[in-house]
Amino acid sequence: MRWSASRGRSGRPAHTARGAEAARGAEDGAGGRPGFRVKRSDVFARDEFTCIYCGRMPPEVELSVDHVEPRMRGGDNSSGNLVTACVACNRAKAGLAAWDYLAGRDEERARFLERATYVWPRLRAAIIEAAPEP
Numbered sequence: 599m600r601w602s603a604s605r606g607r608s609g610r611p612a613h614t615a616r617g618a619e620a621a622r623g624a625e626d627g628a629g630g631r632p633g634f635r636v637k638r639s640d641v642f643a644r645d646e647f648t649c650i651y652c653g654r655m656p657p658e659v660e661l662s663v664d665h666v667e668p669r670m671r672g673g674d675n676s677s678g679n680l681v682t683a684c685v686a687c688n689r690a691k692a693g694l695a696a697w698d699y700l701a702g703r704d705e706e707r708a709r710f711l712e713r714a715t716y717v718w719p720r721l722r723a724a725i726i727e728a729a730p731e732p
Contacts, residue, residue, distance in 0.1 A: 635675070636677045638663050640677075641663050641677070641682055642661055642682050644716070645682035645714075647661065647682070648682065649661065649682060649683050649684035649687055650681040650682055650709070650713055650714050651683055651684070651699075651706045651710060652686075652706065652709075653709055654684055659684035660684065661682055661683070662683055662684070662685050663680050663681070663683070664680070664681050664687075664688045665679055666696040666714075666718075667679055667721055668693050668694070668695060670693060671693070671695055677716065678721070681696075681710075681714055695724070697724040697725045698728065700729075701728045701730065702730065707729060710725065711726070
């Protein structure tokens with residue numbers, strides 16, 4: 599089967615999780631391959647069941663998976679764009695890109711950059727560049 603912009607190699611429409619990564623040309627690496635789906639449990643385990651923004655853990659908080667660059671802003675479901683966030687931080691971030699959410703939050707930004715070393719380099723650079731000048 600041939601690949602096209604509207605359908606991934608699997609024949610699934612591009613708007614599905616797998617097809618969207620293929621159509622966007624997701625960056626290389628685990629979870630960036632077309633047809634590879636990142637599991638929530640793998641994201642939580644990689645982040646040691648800790649919110650990447652506030653540092654809290656269950657049972658104090660409920661965890662969710664957050665897109666560093668939201669899907670509605672061009673982000674994908676690759677492992678380099680997914681982080682563990684508590685429900686409260688994920689709701690506060692809402693549809694913002696992580697660099698916009700973290701721009702005025704020095705402590706959270708420092709924690710994110712220290713712990714989320716696997717995030718795509720272009721996204722990490724955007725977070726660093728969005729920080730206000732001292």
